Amino acid sequence: MCERFKVEPRCGTRPPCGDDARLVGGARRVAAARLEECGIGVLVDEALLVVSELLTNALVHSGTSEVSLVLAVRDGFLVITVVDGMPGAAQLKEAGDDAESGRGLELVAAVAKACGGTWGTRDAGAETWCRLALPAAEAQQ
Known part of the structure; x- marks a missing residue:
């Protein structure tokens, strides 16, 4: 699936x-x-949390005029990629206890880890991605 907005x-x-x-x-x-x-x-549930956080991060921080969302199954993983085309890699930051925002990538990292996956950026931050391991039955399809 690839959607552009x-x-x-x-x-x-x-x-x-x-x-x-x-x-x-x-x-x-x-x-x-x-x-x-x-x-x-x-x-x-896990994928929708990642989609929400990566899209929101791109909307709030990139300054872009177009965002793409790509979902693909590769090598036993669901790969969720948000492309904003703007330089500047997404980075985990420590949000204060009273902060009303700033925990999105922490959530993405936690979900990825809990699902046997990982997350990161590429192309100087123009893409942010997350891989979630598929359960064994789905990975064989």
Whole structure:
């Protein structure tokens, strides 16, 4: 699955505007349907959390005008990739106890680890990805 979304470029850490915020929900619905359709429903909750966090991170921090979401099955993993085309690698940061945001990549890292996978960036940060191991039955399909 590959979906492209036009978004409003922004600077700083303002929350996404209404249309862009709704984009994340729409992308989650499309991803959930696609995963169920492909028989990977067992990873829907984990995958949707990753989709939400990676898309939101791209919308808030990249300043891009287009974001792509790619879901693929490769080598026994569900690979979720968000491409924003902008330089600047996503990095884990420590959010303070009172912080209202800043934990998204911590969540992605925790989900990836719990699912036997990993996450990272490539192309100078233009892509952020997460790999979630498929349960044995799904990995053989």
